[in-house]
Amino acid sequence: MNAKEQFHDGLNAPDGHQNPFILLRRGQILYSLNDSKAIEFLMRAYMLESECIFYGGNPIYLSLVQQTPCE
Numbered sequence: 401m402n403a404k405e406q407f408h409d410g411l412n413a414p415d416g417h418q419n420p421f422i423l424l425r426r427g428q429i430l431y432s433l434n435d436s437k438a439i440e441f442l443m444r445a446y447m448l449e450s451e452c453i454f455y456g457g458n459p460i461y462l463s464l465v466q467q468t469p470c471e
Contacts, residue, residue: 404429420449428461439468 401409407426410416417423427441445453446465454462 404433418448420445420453423448424453424457424461428457431461431464439464443468 403425407422407429410419410422411426413419413422423441423445427438427443427445430438430441442461442465446462451462454465
């Protein structure tokens with residue numbers, strides 16, 4: 401099982417869909433695979449934990465969230 405599948409399974413764990421770490425990692429994996437759903441997961445992580453969830457990581461992920469217009 402690869403990381404994409406592991407973090408997909410993590411979303412189905414109890415409260416997994418509200419776990420900012422799982423959402424962040426899922427978004428990062430999808431981004432690396434050029435999947436357009438990446439921003440959805442990165443945005444969810446941001447909404448739960450603000451920009452703090454992105455500290456210490458690649459700044460591209462926070463930049464993507466900050467550049468995404470609200471719908």
